[in-house]
Amino acid sequence: MEKSEKISEIIVDMLASKLLGKKSIAIMYCGAVEGVARHLETILRISLGETNIIAISGDYAHNMLLPYISDFVEYTILLSSSRSQGCVNRVRQTLRLLGADLLTLLSKPLQESASYAIAEYKDTIEIDENLYRLSINLANIKLGLRIGAESRRIKRMEGETQISNIAKDVLEAYSKAVEATERCSIVVTTHSLLSIGEELSDIGYLYTTVDKVDMYTRFADSIALFYTTAEEHIVREVLTSIRAHPAYKHITYVKINTDPLTAPLYGLLLALYMRLKKLIAIGKSQVMI
Template sequence: MQLLQRIKNGTPITQSELASLEKIIYEKVEEEAKDFLRETFFKTLYIGYFGSGFAKSAAGILYWPLRQLSNKDVRLTPGEEILYHTLPYHDEDSLVILFAEPGTENLVAKTSDAVRLTGSRMLVIAHPLPEIILSRITGPSITIDYQDLPLAFIIAAAKLATMLSKSIGEIKIRTERVISEYSEISTIYNDLINKYKNNIADISDTIVRVKKVIIYTSPTLEPASNLLHWYLNTVAIESKLATISTLLSDISTSINYLFMETLSLIISTDVEADILREAKFKASLANIRSHLSELVIHTDPLTAPLYASLISNKIYTTVVEKMIKNA
């Protein structure tokens, strides 16, 4: 089944399918990237992305554990910024890890040229690239060619996170936790989905009913929120993405609630509990025409981006199943 057809059908992935996909991708990433990542001398690690959907989400899943565990200068940035505004003006030894969505092939080639000219190094994660593009890439490239491309990108990012955490992670206990949990995605999948099944059912029911969603996200869960936002737009569910603090402003001004019913979905960790309480309190006082739902990931913030992304994938497939049933 082709990628777009699977997206339209909302075909859920089983634990056995996930285990198989995880094994294949982990082996591919290990084979292509281990020598490249063995050299840990670099001033700055740029984790970039071309495309606003699953490439951006995968980049975020790689970024957050490294940002919190390492003393290295780790930056999450759009690929365009790396290409046009960073590499040409910074004389430094940089490492670039670039996630690229279909359609951005020429930008990948141009970035590779810029990396080579500035003495930096680059690892590319992309769908199969044309030979003419591959010939211009000097560093290794990891080809992701599977039915569920967004999920495959997420798994690749998780594997890269474990590899880099081993080499540049500074906090031993927390590094070991990331390595352990990011290496066993399929083994925890069913328990994870079962733990949040009520949230998944309630959120998907409301999305199908109102067909308008604003996802308010904490910084660490932006990868998962962005993935859900992208998924929903592929099936004509009107979705917007904003920070949690924006919700407080929106409630105060009623910008998003005057003329339509909207699901306000907060995706956060326990760390942002105070903002969630304030938002729920103000919403109850404002008498706004909106539904307010929450998805709070009760895990270590280091692993929350990955787990929330798996839940976002499940919310999406549940939404599509319901849409097909109601058609």
């Protein structure tokens, strides 16, 4: 956990001064990291009330929008999964040609093509793929506290950034939910917890969001449903259709009972624990956290 905390501080130190005063910021994502991008978008919208914030797929932006938005986007943050190097290279090359100001947060391990490209860009931070989403979600919260401290909504997150102090309690509180999730055939999350689903998808779990669950229920006889207290009304609506399906058998409810902006941290601690258990099971126990 200490490693994620250190990485998050590096990210915040690099971003805080660059974002203040900007009128337009783009967050682009390559691969299965939309969750952390949307989390950052939400926090920046609250922290920088008058700034125009857009979060968009890197490939979509590259193919459709970059030549048309580069004149008014003053700063770009590019997020990536470790298997999306092609997208990263395309987007960075185009942004470089357009003269854009850019910070890239790369998930490791990297293939040689991406590693070679790093030398051309000074504002790049590499993060181990096991810690990528946790570190960036934590950085998002710390960034909000640093640049948006006047917001009452942001202030509510104070005291929840020391994950090394809360990890043990979180794992103990949700230990039964973790065991039940490991036996489920599909993981379903609300959109605020998108990064948890993406993390679990990385390690082999079938995953979807609540609005698409109807397309998957015929494949699943057991569901692990991750949501926050603030989203219980959405869950109730979804449960009606799930329970009506003939394939429905069992649902494990994993309710993260905390602020929706900090809830991804708690969920990612559980997902990281499940990832580590899988790595240990296959003999890869030397994982730095």
